[in-house]
Amino acid sequence: MQADILIRGAEVIDGTGRTAFHADIEVIGAEITRVGQMPQAQARHIIDATGLTVAPGFIDVHTHDDWAVIEDPALACKITQGVTTVVVGNCGISAAPFAPRENLPAPFGIVPRVDTLSAPTVTDYARRVTEAAPAVNVRLLVGHSTLRANAMKDLDCPATPSDIETMARQLDHALTEGAAGFSTGLDYPAASAAPMDEVVTLARVLARHENALYTTHIRDEADHVIEAVREALSTAKTADVPLLLSHHKTCGTRNFGKSKTTLAMIDTARTDQDVAMDVYPYTASSSALLPHFAEAAPEVLIIWSTPHPDMAGRMLDDIAAEWGLTRNEAIAKLTPAAAVYFDMDDADLDRILQHPATMIGSDGIPGTPKPHPRLWGTFPRVLGHYVRDRALLTLPQAIHKMTGLSAARFGLKTRGIIKPGMHADLTLFDPATIIDRADFDHSEEVSHGITHVLVGGQITLQNGVQTGHRNGRFLHRA
Ligand code: ZN
Numbered sequence: 001m002q003a004d005i006l007i008r009g010a011e012v013i014d015g016t017g018r019t020a021f022h023a024d025i026e027v028i029g030a031e032i033t034r035v036g037q038m039p040q041a042q043a044r045h046i047i048d049a050t051g052l053t054v055a056p057g058f059i060d061v062h063t064h065d066d067w068a069v070i071e072d073p074a075l076a077c078k079i080t081q082g083v084t085t086v087v088v089g090n091c092g093i094s095a096a097p098f099a100p101r102e103n104l105p106a107p108f109g110i111v112p113r114v115d116t117l118s119a120p121t122v123t124d125y126a127r128r129v130t131e132a133a134p135a136v137n138v139r140l141l142v143g144h145s146t147l148r149a150n151a152m153k154d155l156d157c158p159a160t161p162s163d164i165e166t167m168a169r170q171l172d173h174a175l176t177e178g179a180a181g182f183s184t185g186l187d188y189p190a191a192s193a194a195p196m197d198e199v200v201t202l203a204r205v206l207a208r209h210e211n212a213l214y215t216t217h218i219r220d221e222a223d224h225v226i227e228a229v230r231e232a233l234s235t236a237k238t239a240d241v242p243l244l245l246s247h248h249k250t251c252g253t254r255n256f257g258k259s260k261t262t263l264a265m266i267d268t269a270r271t272d273q274d275v276a277m278d279v280y281p282y283t284a285s286s287s288a289l290l291p292h293f294a295e296a297a298p299e300v301l302i303i304w305s306t307p308h309p310d311m312a313g314r315m316l317d318d319i320a321a322e323w324g325l326t327r328n329e330a331i332a333k334l335t336p337a338a339a340v341y342f343d344m345d346d347a348d349l350d351r352i353l354q355h356p357a358t359m360i361g362s363d364g365i366p367g368t369p370k371p372h373p374r375l376w377g378t379f380p381r382v383l384g385h386y387v388r389d390r391a392l393l394t395l396p397q398a399i400h401k402m403t404g405l406s407a408a409r410f411g412l413k414t415r416g417i418i419k420p421g422m423h424a425d426l427t428l429f430d431p432a433t434i435i436d437r438a439d440f441d442h443s444e445e446v447s448h449g450i451t452h453v454l455v456g457g458q459i460t461l462q463n464g465v466q467t468g469h470r471n472g473r474f475l476h477r478a
Helices: 122-132 144-151 161-176 196-206 225-239 259-269 291-295 316-323 327-334 346-354 374-389 395-402 404-409
Strands: 003-012 021-028 031-036 043-048 053-056 058-060 083-088 137-143 181-185 213-217 243-245 275-279 284-288 299-305 337-342 358-360 426-429 450-455 458-462
Touching (some): 053 395, 058 358, 122 137, 144 161, 144 181, 144 196, 161 196, 181 196, 259 275, 275 346, 291 337, 299 316, 358 404, 374 395
Parallel strands (some): 003 043, 083 137, 137 181, 181 213, 213 243
Antiparallel strands (some): 003 021
16 A cells, blocks of 8 residues: 655654654554655655654643634644644633633633633534634643633632532533543632632542543742642642643742742652643743732733733833833733733743653743744744753653653643554654744744644645645544
């Protein structure tokens, strides 16, 4: 049988973390059928990969692409980074199961089109994804704040036992329909009033479903980051479920260095508990404009403001000075708004990136003007800046954090590793030139060095250009 695609002469980094080896890769249909030396092999389409590295397609474990996969299915920001699968529904907000309504508190406002593109059930969301035919595969977490918005009138108080029962029933149903797990965003007004008990009760629902995990944007990433990590570890341990700490960081000059403590706590917990993290490779964060986030950041860049669109791209302190207001008064006047916070230290980021339990997730927020450059640059930045230029990680280690480790964590059994029988989600790049090009001034620049991307055996990026094939699937947890 003639193969569909033959990738010839590549350095293969297979996603397991082992060193590169030289091999050809044969693809038939959506599957990798052979890996090895095949000088006689023929195929309908041959990709000459001399000088290139081939890796499993990257898995972006932390995104807010719930609506983008439907609204902007070509997903140039992902495909041009080599990403073939995105995990959506992070930080407590998910497109499903969601009955949207007016005036929901942050973070609902930061992801655009939350009102029109949501779905009442996971099945309904999966159908909408299938109809939209996105370029990348989609794995969905169910958001705690979304469940709260469905069940509760006011979100600024703890849920009642009957609210919790309603949320637990919705979560259980969503997991039965194929959701991957449950996410919280306890640092935001929509969920900060939820006590640990409320979260534990809901997280216990996960224990009834194979491979379902608990992910959390913890209650505080600044002055109380240590207490917040302790709460997350304790929540997952009490509920007896796997834990993923989202975009791990310590914010604010006075909290620099605290990652030594948080990582030590995570190491201790890992002796009898399943714990992992994700991180994005930047020392600036981005989210809704909120006083407690700004408090920890020496510099704050406004990226959009509904009442004052003309302030986009300007520094908060300059705006406050011009208006003759305090920082918090200026924030109130700009809200609803979103910002970039320059609030982290390189040494903390390096330490977290290097930790063996850390995966790469962009936390990119699509569909807004002037997004944080992580939306377009995360994966090439790790491979170019942190691997090649700074040698903080080896190439196989970094690839493992983007593929095999992530697939195992999310129960993606046929993805994340290059071997026969796996899905042909593959990314080819030039390790000598790969680099991100988006920055805070030019935040939507395409990265350099990703040459080809295959999603389910379809060539989606060819010589750096999108082909128009969109072969992504909604991936039910099985
Ligand atoms: Zn978050």
